[in-house]
Amino acid sequence: MTDDPPGGFLTLGDLEAAAAAKAPPDVWEFVQGGAGEETTLRGNRDAFHRQTLRPRVLTGVDRVDLRTTILGSPVAAPFFVAPTAYQGLLCADGELATARASSAAGLLSVYSTLSTRSLEEIAAAAPERPRWFQLYLQPDVDVARRLVERAERAGYRALVLTVDMPLLANRDRQLRSGVAVDGPAPIGNGPDVHSPPRALPPDGGRFTLRVDTGATWDVLDRLREWTRLPLVVKGVLTGEDARQAVDHGAKAVIVSNHGGRQLDGAPATLEALPEVVAAVGRDAEVYLDSGVRRGSDVLMALALGARAVGLGRPVLWALAAGGEAGVARLLSLLAVDVATVMALTGRTTVAAIDRSLLGTPRW
Ligand SMILES: Cc1cc2nc3c(=O)[nH]c(=O)nc-3n(C[C@H](O)[C@H](O)[C@H](O)COP(=O)(O)O)c2cc1C
Structure with missing residues (x-):
């Protein structure tokens, strides 16, 4: 990790x-914004603020x-x-910058179906680190299957x-803000995976997405027929869904x-992590994202049973601020912060971060 800021x-x-x-104002709104009145967006940070450490x-x-x-x-953090x-x-450089910086830092990185670079280009930018592909289930089964097969062929590991x-x-x-991401941002994985701009009621459909709205749990069984890659399900908030x-x-x-x-309102x-860990923590790894910004956040999630945590917006900030060097800087800042909070809580290994680290929440 770089020491040169x-x-x-x-x-x-x-x-x-x-x-x-x-960043252009409409892009910035796209990055920073949340749904509705942004109650859940704020709640993610509030929950970390309420938790204390012992x-x-x-x-x-x-x-x-x-x-x-x-x-x-193995990963560095x-x-x-x-x-x-x-x-x-x-x-x-988009995802290529992210791939180079996270690979150099020895960290896992995950790439979206809606990347601006193709999954093959991203793989070629940083071949030797764990890298996962994120799938939005395409309504056209053949398009979805081709994406999955391409990801497996390109060396993605999950x-x-x-x-x-x-x-x-x-x-x-x-x-x-009417962000026109359909226009300036080419979809690296091919035109099939993205629908053209169209107006959706009510009104604001300039940003559209192709997903299989009818999908049910058996889609996982189908994916397992298509690929031997391990499946990770992103976006669960209940013990029941984690179990499914x-x-x-x-x-x-x-x-x-x-x-x-x-x-x-989610x-x-x-807050959701403990019930998911209770439901599946013995049978599967559990990760958390949404609102992670500091070393103390990472420790709180790990203490509640997460194996690792993901960063969304901060990587986009870093890309806008400094490209690949910006992402390298972000990852090293967070690593230093995690190490500092570990030292201040008396933990020298990740394995030593357990529930006894958690104090009474402030309510
Ligand atoms: C601008 C933006 C685009 C995103 N695109 C995707 C995506 O294509 N696929 C996906 O699974 N999640 C996507 N996410 C969600 C992130 O993977 C992650 O869950 C979220 O950003 C974590 O919260 P944080 O931004 O507070 O760190 C996106 C998030 C942002 C901010």
């Missing part, structure tokens, strides 16, 4: 401010080891790059099925509310 970014807040100044002292913390494994692959669409809107977007939520800010996912063969689930971009992911 591009542009002197010292915190994630610096990256966010630089990105806000650089530090232990004098445990000898001169060496802190962040390494862990995710679905068996218990966080990863979550899939986000259209990274080319934030910097010219297939992440995102299930919290059977349709696009009403995102007030995005609708108002695992019963249908998922090896892992991601507790996510899509960064507050889908169901406004719980914060930190």
